[in-house]
Amino acid sequence: MAQTQTKVLTAHVPLPLAEKVDLMAQRLERSRGWIMKQALSAWLDQEEERERLTREALADVDAGRVIDHQAVQAWADSLSTDSLSTDTSAPTPR
Known part of the structure; x- marks a missing residue:
């Protein structure tokens, strides 16, 4: 199996956040690094999706929708x- 290259990142976090990470790692029986990798991946996915949706919305505006x-x-x-009146359907774009 091919090994993925990695890079160490360092971040200073508030103690309460670090304690939450440690508690989650203990509860899930995972390493702190695994928890951090999952959290960072989820945040990056969320931000990428937010950016994609923003670009899509701006394209709709540019197209007059x-x-x-x-x-x-x-x-x-x-x-x-x-x-x-029972018609409560949402308006549609022009």
Whole structure:
């Protein structure tokens, strides 16, 4: 099996955070390094997804696929009224 190259990273963290890492490592019977690797990987995945969604949203704006504020406000207001209208479908982009 091929061995993955690694690099040591060092970070100063507040004691309460370090204690949480240690407790989680003990509870899961894993090393502190394993916990840190999982946490860092999850955070990076989350940030990459946030960036992807932001780029996608900006592309929608550039392409004119937007809903104006008044339409959204009217839809939101319709959700809280006791009117007989049952159409509470969200507005669609132009």
